[in-house]
Amino acid sequence: MTDSVQSNHDREIRTTAVDFSFGELLNLHKDGEIIIRPEYQRLFRWSNEQRSRLIESIIMGLPIPPIFLIENDDGILELIDGLQRTSSVLQFLDYKAINQPELILEGCDFIKDINGETFSTISTVLRLKIKRTPIRATIINKSGDAFVKYELFKRLNTGGSLLSAQEIRNCSSRMIEGGADFYELLQRLAQFEPFASTISRLPESMVEQRANEELVLRFFALVNSRHTFKGNIEEWLDGYMESILFGLGNFNSHAMAALFEKTFNAIFDKLGNQAFTRFNTHGEATGRLAPAYYEAVCVAFVERYDDLIDVSADDILSRLRAAFGSDRFKSATGPGANTIPKLHERIQVVQEYLCAEIAA
Structure with a gap:
């Protein structure tokens, strides 16, 4: 020894x-x-x-x-x-x-x-x-x-090759006192039925690697730490989680869980599993969940909840199709999309379309 x-x-x-x-x-x-x-x-x-x-x-x-x-x-x-x-x-x-x-x-x-x-x-x-x-x-x-x-x-x-980025976060969080509690919150919210339904276009192979739990973490980071985003998603999410685990930022688990559930109740009610995916030329949702689309829609529903909650599901869906099909949104989600300006731009575009500040 x-x-x-x-x-x-x-x-x-x-x-x-x-x-x-x-x-x-x-x-x-x-x-x-x-x-x-x-x-x-x-x-x-x-x-x-x-x-x-x-x-x-x-x-x-x-x-x-x-x-x-x-x-x-x-x-x-x-x-x-x-x-x-x-x-x-x-x-x-x-x-x-x-x-x-x-x-x-x-x-x-x-x-x-x-x-x-x-x-x-x-x-x-x-x-x-x-x-x-x-x-x-x-x-x-x-x-x-x-x-x-x-x-x-x-x-x-x-x-x-064995562990995904989120699996590493799951494991490493348990090295820290209280870290298991935080990660178990991510796991619990990942099973919240409206959330699970809205992200059902996420491939099962990615769910097996905890991509659904990563989306919960990304929601929190979008709401609380967009200003720290520097273009590398993994580093951004690592840094945000570490700020919570090591007490460098305020995180009220009860308040954030309530906000998460309120937001996804609304997204599921208005858009179902069409919230975070592309639409074809016939206006039909197609393909898998797109993370950049997820970011924009989540923040729009958090920040403009009061403006959106009473709008009919049909109108919300029509406006979302228009937002995703707009040149501004395509530019903000194409090559080089992982920059702060483009992150803010795609969020802004979706908010403006969903709130009818731009005609659908």
Whole structure:
């Protein structure tokens, strides 16, 4: 076991490197000494073949990338990176321990005779080899600064293929005291039925990567922090969420949830799932949800709610078609749309059309 200390000015993070065998990890998990949280990464995004090939790699003696854990105040370890690898092996060793179906090996290319096998049917030699195979674990000790833990998780995962930007926000927010409460608010509002209905054109593959939760966060950022937008959506949303998590800005969760629900009740009532998408030449809604359209409509309904709430749904829809079809809106949503002037312009265009300040 080795200890290391890394300094960043006045911040310090202490880590411990230790090799666990997969058998030890299974026992620690059963004893509740290591927590595998599916909130951090969905437990099984990997296919059966991917999981099986990991088992095959272990049998072949190939090196397995390290995992990262955080030590809580009570000494319990939480797995924050490497969940796919760890849970795949634990599923093979003892599927009941993680409440998953038994893993039957398939798609193994190099050791083909293990295809169709389970842990109980492979030889004793192979069972022992898998259980005794070590994996390097870096433990972030509880003495580490919360911000450093947060940043470390982001940096471990940014650029990886397994986690989307919003999944990283979901995980990293849980590094901070109170962060889980904020993220659970995003999750709850993402399930609010009028909101879920209005964004139903969002592809299911994107919902699986928490894009619906990102849209809730984007709503809050649009309402409270448009002035901080600098052209990079991910950095803007990261910065806004961090300002909340680290107490750098005021955020009244009850008031913001009420505003969100009020706004999406109105949007759903007036526009249904046609609110955030393009219209074809026949005036029919077509295609998937467009984030730039979402931004403009959400802000229009927040800032001009009193002007819009008594307008008929047919009139609102007609005005929205005209707004989205206007040259000004197309210019503000085309190439180079992620600038503050164009963000303000598309919001302004939609507000003017919806409030009949420009004839539809």
